[in-house]
Each structure stands twice: as structure tokens, then as C-alpha cells.
Amino acid sequence: MVTLQHIYEARERIADYIHLTPVFDSKQISNLAGNNLFFKSEHLQKTGSFKIRGAANKVKQEVAGGAKYVTAASSGNHGQAVAYIAQTLGVEATIVVPEDANASKLNAIRAYQGEIEKCGTTSAERLPRARQLAEERGGVFIPPYDDPLIIAGQGTIGLEILEQIDHVDMVVVPVGGGGLISGILTAIKEKKPSVKVIGVEPDTANDTFLSLRQGEIVPIAGTQTIADGLRTSQPGDVTFPILQKYVDDLILVSEEEILQAQTFVLERMKQLIEPSSAVTVAAAMFDKLNSRDKNIACVLSGGNVDVNKWVI
Ligand SMILES: *Cc1c(COP(=O)(O)O)cnc(C)c1O
Numbered sequence: 001m002v003t004l005q006h007i008y009e010a011r012e013r014i015a016d017y018i019h020l021t022p023v024f025d026s027k028q029i030s031n032l033a034g035n036n037l038f039f040k041s042e043h044l045q046k047t048g049s050f051k052i053r054g055a056a057n058k059v060k061q062e063v064a065g066g067a068k069y070v071t072a073a074s075s076g077n078h079g080q081a082v083a084y085i086a087q088t089l090g091v092e093a094t095i096v097v098p099e100d101a102n103a104s105k106l107n108a109i110r111a112y113q114g115e116i117e118k119c120g121t122t123s124a125e126r127l128p129r130a131r132q133l134a135e136e137r138g139g140v141f142i143p144p145y146d147d148p149l150i151i152a153g154q155g156t157i158g159l160e161i162l163e164q165i166d167h168v169d170m171v172v173v174p175v176g177g178g179g180l181i182s183g184i185l186t187a188i189k190e191k192k193p194s195v196k197v198i199g200v201e202p203d204t205a206n207d208t209f210l211s212l213r214q215g216e217i218v219p220i221a222g223t224q225t226i227a228d229g230l231r232t233s234q235p236g237d238v239t240f241p242i243l244q245k246y247v248d249d250l251i252l253v254s255e256e257e258i259l260q261a262q263t264f265v266l267e268r269m270k271q272l273i274e275p276s277s278a279v280t281v282a283a284a285m286f287d288k289l290n291s292r293d294k295n296i297a298c299v300l301s302g303g304n305v306d307v308n309k310w311v312i
Helices: 004-017 027-033 051-064 077-089 103-111 123-136 148-164 179-191 207-214 239-246 255-269 275-285
Strands: 023-025 036-041 069-073 092-097 115-118 170-174 196-202 249-253 295-300
Touching: 004 051, 004 148, 004 179, 027 036, 027 255, 027 275, 036 148, 036 275, 051 069, 051 077, 051 148, 069 077, 069 123, 077 092, 077 103, 092 103, 092 123, 103 115, 148 179, 148 295, 170 179, 170 275, 179 196, 179 239, 196 207, 196 275, 207 239, 207 249, 249 255, 249 275, 255 275, 275 295
Parallel strands: 036 295, 069 092, 092 115, 170 196, 170 295, 196 249
Antiparallel strands: 023 036
């Protein structure tokens, strides 16, 4: 169970380790979308994504309980976040990454002094290895989303949105494993339930969409999308019931729409966001929110892009 109280506690616990990220607006994108859009800019967060919020909340709590070593299984934003907070709190971290992880992501983990172990190419191989390492060395495995402390950390974004955007009507959130949206849902629905919260997935990684429709967790195979933070194959056991209870809608966007939205944000707003963030802008730009003239917060969840590979 995650409650508003847990999110307030998370906010205090992580305050020294995160930025209060800005909220931008853009007349041009708002006009195009037919709504007043606001962009909660977690691509400018420490480590380049919101993942530091949950990671800081969880790792700090574990360190307070005596942990001296943590592990994670992610070459992406969660791996960077865990390496960063471990270094900041003075504990060791091993990040288990796929054999084919790209160099720029590994360099970011190394820059935070995280130890890297390569293992297989799938999360089914990496996850048990990260858990095993934690067990062998008396440490703690830090999951990417399916954990109450992680969810509560991500939920601090919901509190900030309510404070930073007057009269917000709707919040639009990217959905991977569902930790981000579960935290935001808990904050918003327990504090100001009139605000709608909409999740967005790539149509090629629609596990949460299918699970909500089916009323139970539906795993899918081979999620291929440029939004690499949203490639999870099923919602979590902790996150899914929170979505079922609170989410107003779950909508899908195409790969082409994601790319166009990412490019548009760079051109018009001069902000570099990653495809996983761009799904929320795509939902607004391509008129999928079923709303007009409303104040809508799009969560820009991260900005970690391998610029050497990024060719439009
Ligand atoms: C992890 C991640 C997401 C998805 O978050 P979940 O908690 O897995 O739903 C979205 N965007 C970015 C940039 C991410 O790193």
C-alpha cells in the first residue's frame, strides 16, 4: 500500500538529493493541441530522469537500516539513478547491464563510480543476477518500479505539479512498469481527485493498456519501441492495482508520433527529451486526450539520449 502520507515522507527524505524541476509552457504546442500545455521537466532532473526520486527514497531508507551495498538491473535511467544515489550516500553499487549495453550509458554509470557487471541480453537474465549479487554480499536489490518506496518517491512529482500549475485539469504520464504513474496517481487522487490522470504507452508496448482492458496482468512478448524506458512486458504486482483503482484512461501513440513529438519539442522549445518522455507530448499534439482548452500537465520524464545515434 502506498498513501499520500508515504509521498510526503518521501519528499522530505529525498529533498537534498533532487532538483525542484521547472515547468515550461509553449504557445505553439498549446495552439496545436487546443489545450494549455505545461511541461513538468524531469529531463532536467539530476541524472537526467525522474528515476532518481524513487531510487533516492528507497536507497536512503535502506542505508538508514544499515545497508552498505545495493544492486540494480538496468543499463538505463534506473541504473544511473541507483549508481548516483549510492555514491552520494557513500555505499557501493553494482549495476547489472546487458552484454550489448551502449557505451554512453555505461560511461554514465561509471562516472558515478557504479561497478558494472554484464549479464545476458534480457531482463529475465539480469534481474536474478542482480538479486543474487545483493544476497551474496549482504546488500539490497533496488527494483525499478514495483516497490512502495520507489512509487512514493516518483509520487513527489504529483505534489509538485499541484503546487506549480494553478488550476491543472489533467496530468499526462508515460507508462512503463507503472511506478511513475502509480506515484502520481496516489498523490493526485488522494489530494485533488478532480484532476484527471491519463497514462500513455507506445502502441507497440501496450501491456498496461491490454491488462487494464482484461482486468488482470497480461504479459506481452517482444516490445519493440524507440521509447526504451517503456519497453516493459507487463505492469507490476504493486503498480497494477493502483492503476486499476485510479487511472482515468490509458492511451496509445505510434512510433512515428513519438518521433515527431520529440523533434517538435527540440525545435520549438529547445528542450532535448528522450522518446519515453515524448509520448505525453504526442498524445496532446495528435489530439488523443479528448479535451479542449484545459490546463494539461505533460510529464517529460527524462532526457537521456545517445546524441551520437540520434539522427532525424
Ligand atoms: C523508467 C522511465 C519511464 C517509465 O517509468 P515506469 O515507472 O517504469 O512506468 C518513463 N520515462 C523514462 C524516461 C524512464 O526512464
